[in-house]
Amino acid sequence: MQSDTKPLLSVRNLKTSFFQDEGTTKAVDGASFDVFAGKTLGIVGESGCGKSVTAQSILRIVDHPGRIVEGEIVLTRADGTETDLVRLKPDSREIRSIRGGDIGLIFQEPMTSFSPVHTVGQQIIEAVLLHSAVGRKEARHRGIEALRSVGIPKPERRIDEYSFELSGGLRQRAMIAVALSCDPRLLIADEPTTALDVTTQAQILDLLRRIQRERGMAIMLITHNLGVVAEMADDVVVMYLGRVVEQGKVDDIFHDAKHPYTKALLQSIPSIDSTPRAKLPTISGSIPHPFNRPTGCPFHPRCVSFMPGRCDTEVPPLLPVGEGRKASCFLYG
Amino acid sequence: MTIGSAGPGKSVLLDVKGLKKYFPIRRGLLQKTVGHVKAVDDVTFFLNRGETLSLVGESGCGKTTTSRCILRAIAPTAGQVLLSDNDEVLDVATVPKSRLRALRRQMQMIFQDPFSSLNPRMTLFDIVGEPLLVHGVGSVQERTDRVVELLSLVGLRPEYMRRYPHAFSGGQRQRIGIARALALNPRLVVADEPVSALDVSVQAQILNLLLDLQEKLGLTYLFVAHDLSVVKHISERVAVMYVGRIVETAPTEELFASPRHPYTEALLSAVPKPDPRLRSERIVLQGEVADPANTPPGCHFHPRCRYAQALCREEPPVQNEIAPNHFVSCHRAAELSLRGVARSMS
Numbered sequence: 001m002q003s004d005t006k007p008l009l010s011v012r013n014l015k016t017s018f019f020q021d022e023g024t025t026k027a028v029d030g031a032s033f034d035v036f037a038g039k040t041l042g043i044v045g046e047s048g049c050g051k052s053v054t055a056q057s058i059l060r061i062v063d064h065p066g067r068i069v070e071g072e073i074v075l076t077r078a079d080g081t082e083t084d085l086v087r088l089k090p091d092s093r094e095i096r097s098i099r100g101g102d103i104g105l106i107f108q109e110p111m112t113s114f115s116p117v118h119t120v121g122q123q124i125i126e127a128v129l130l131h132s133a134v135g136r137k138e139a140r141h142r143g144i145e146a147l148r149s150v151g152i153p154k155p156e157r158r159i160d161e162y163s164f165e166l167s168g169g170l171r172q173r174a175m176i177a178v179a180l181s182c183d184p185r186l187l188i189a190d191e192p193t194t195a196l197d198v199t200t201q202a203q204i205l206d207l208l209r210r211i212q213r214e215r216g217m218a219i220m221l222i223t224h225n226l227g228v229v230a231e232m233a234d235d236v237v238v239m240y241l242g243r244v245v246e247q248g249k250v251d252d253i254f255h256d257a258k259h260p261y262t263k264a265l266l267q268s269i270p271s272i273d274s275t276p277r278a279k280l281p282t283i284s285g286s287i288p289h290p291f292n293r294p295t296g297c298p299f300h301p302r303c304v305s306f307m308p309g310r311c312d313t314e315v316p317p318l319l320p321v322g323e324g325r326k327a328s329c330f331l332y333g
Numbered sequence: 334m335t336i337g338s339a340g341p342g343k344s345v346l347l348d349v350k351g352l353k354k355y356f357p358i359r360r361g362l363l364q365k366t367v368g369h370v371k372a373v374d375d376v377t378f379f380l381n382r383g384e385t386l387s388l389v390g391e392s393g394c395g396k397t398t399t400s401r402c403i404l405r406a407i408a409p410t411a412g413q414v415l416l417s418d419n420d421e422v423l424d425v426a427t428v429p430k431s432r433l434r435a436l437r438r439q440m441q442m443i444f445q446d447p448f449s450s451l452n453p454r455m456t457l458f459d460i461v462g463e464p465l466l467v468h469g470v471g472s473v474q475e476r477t478d479r480v481v482e483l484l485s486l487v488g489l490r491p492e493y494m495r496r497y498p499h500a501f502s503g504g505q506r507q508r509i510g511i512a513r514a515l516a517l518n519p520r521l522v523v524a525d526e527p528v529s530a531l532d533v534s535v536q537a538q539i540l541n542l543l544l545d546l547q548e549k550l551g552l553t554y555l556f557v558a559h560d561l562s563v564v565k566h567i568s569e570r571v572a573v574m575y576v577g578r579i580v581e582t583a584p585t586e587e588l589f590a591s592p593r594h595p596y597t598e599a600l601l602s603a604v605p606k607p608d609p610r611l612r613s614e615r616i617v618l619q620g621e622v623a624d625p626a627n628t629p630p631g632c633h634f635h636p637r638c639r640y641a642q643a644l645c646r647e648e649p650p651v652q653n654e655i656a657p658n659h660f661v662s663c664h665r666a667a668e669l670s671l672r673g674v675a676r677s678m679s
């Protein structure tokens with residue numbers, strides 16, 4: 001999208017499949033995008049679009065029977081060298097130094113992502129000890145500072161509490177503190193606010209923005225909530241059934257969407273500034289089961305611009321449709 | 334505390350007065366009661382025939398407990414739940430158990446999670462037909478006809494009625510849940526977060542279906558939700574709850590455009606708007622929602638309220654009608670001018 005600066009992370013033609021007895025599920029089927037330092041990339045899509053598997057592929061934590069079958073994930077490291085994460089072994093020393101070191105991760109469910117039998121402090125200190133050459137005392141000190149930096153009151157006391165003693169909002173802050181404790185250059189946030197209330201969500205989004213400003217960190221924000229994307233992202237990638245259907249600047253996506261799926265998705269969400277009790281335009285049908293993947297363009301059975309003989313036979317490639325934006329649809333060539 | 338009437342030409346279907354539900358906190362060997370979680374603490378509102386009232390609030394505010402008390406799925410601690418049944422007015426909260434079943438025909442519920450609220454071992458016919466069976470309505474043939482009718486009403490093919498829930502998507506399952514709720518021709522439908530478990534593209538279908546059914550069948554909805562965009566879309570009036578109390582009730586458009594309670598203002602401003610050009614300064618509430626087992630004195634919201642004064646810390650505010658049909662519980666409601674949601678240009 002931006003050719004003048006080098007991306008921090010560049011994903012090219014990523015394909016991740018799950019090989020099961022019932023058949024093969026192509027969870028991610030040729031995704032390409034770039035993440036730049038200091039910017040937020042929003043990845044939007046509904047369930048089953050492959051957005052979480054994309055994140056798992058980057059960190060190489062795809063669960064069995066899933067496997068990356070093709071593609072490149074090139075990370076530019078702090079010293080300027082490039083590493084293709086796909087070529088690393090999932091348990092190699094190098095990927096383990098990247099996981100939690102160069103790339104931090106926040107999960108959706110703060111309740112299940114913490115160990116219930118270790119204190120919050122033990123889990124932060126573990127991360128610090130793993131990634132930096134410091135002693136236990138210094139690690140604890142850094143842990144307290146990390147908790148303080150995410151706005152947890154009385155961090156000296158909270159560090160010795162268990163995750164279940166914290167409220168949802170505080171737990172998510174603690175999760176962010178763990179992810180930030182080793183100063184990552186890329187933060188992957190997988191539905192970071194989905195389990196939270198709106199006022200807590202506002203607090204967490206504010207926090208992420210502040211931290212990004214202070215540290216110049218890149219954020220890859222994965223969400224199904226278009227409101228959150230509109231508030232946070234600089235660039236947006238829209239995914240449907242494992243494929244990138246459209247990508248571009250946030251303003252272009254929300255005000256001049258090209259792909260019929262993006263358009264339909266934007267129209268079908270109830271907005272807080274809409275007219276009460278008006279009928280919403282809908283997308284017909286529902287998301288197909290991954291075993292029943294449609295041929296051709298995966299969106300064609302639900303598409304209003306469906307062209308018989310074309311959309312159901314060929315897969316549209318992701319092509320430029322304007323400055324800094326791409327779409328995969330036969331309406332645009 | 335009194336509350337206005339429905340206004341001319343409208344009749345009240347449900348009148349909830351001073352509803353309370355306290356859950357005891359028990360400790361020790363003898364399970365002594367050491368305190369109470371005041372989940373619902375003096376809630377008063379009414380619901381007109383054929384309208385939709387939404388109860389909104391964050392998790393733990395007591396909106397679900399309120400709705401369950403109304404259906405008497407749990408027995409309220411105090412208060413009245415007056416349901417008009419033809420010319421008779423019955424108090425659901427105190428009616429003897431023997432009359433409860435007949436009363437429940439009038440009130441049905443749509444649940445949040447379409448995956449766990451349907452029995453995987455029952456076919457669609459059994460699920461949708463079960464309320465009819467329980468209430469002894471009709472013969473097998475009549476029940477079958479009714480199930481066919483209900484399934485087509487909610488947009489499902491009647492041929493599917495011998496299938497099991499696992500064969501259906503989330504949106505379709507929610508339609509099954511709606512068909513079951515409508516089986517007995519209820520007057521009042523309580524929908525507890527009916528679309529929050531669905532994908533965005535399917536949410537719109539279900540919301541439209543609910544609006545259609547209301548028009549067709551003259552249903553009255555009590556809609557419980559946390560998503561303000563969805564609430565704005567479906568309701569005629571909105572009641573905002575905070576830590577067991579209703580802080581503000583108003584017609585939808587008015588509540589969103591000119592809220593009168595500081596909590597409503599903060600809640601509205603916290604909702605991310607799906608338009609990058611509307612990125613605005615948000616009011617970020619400090620601190621946490623008060624603990625319903627240990628509520629602050631005075632107004633429950635005062636520790637987080639940026640307009641709080643000495644009076645707010647001492648005395649709980651009383652609900653009053655600040656504009657026609659606009660009720661608010663705030664000491665400073667009359668003097669504050671609060672920010673609502675601007676209508677977008679498009």
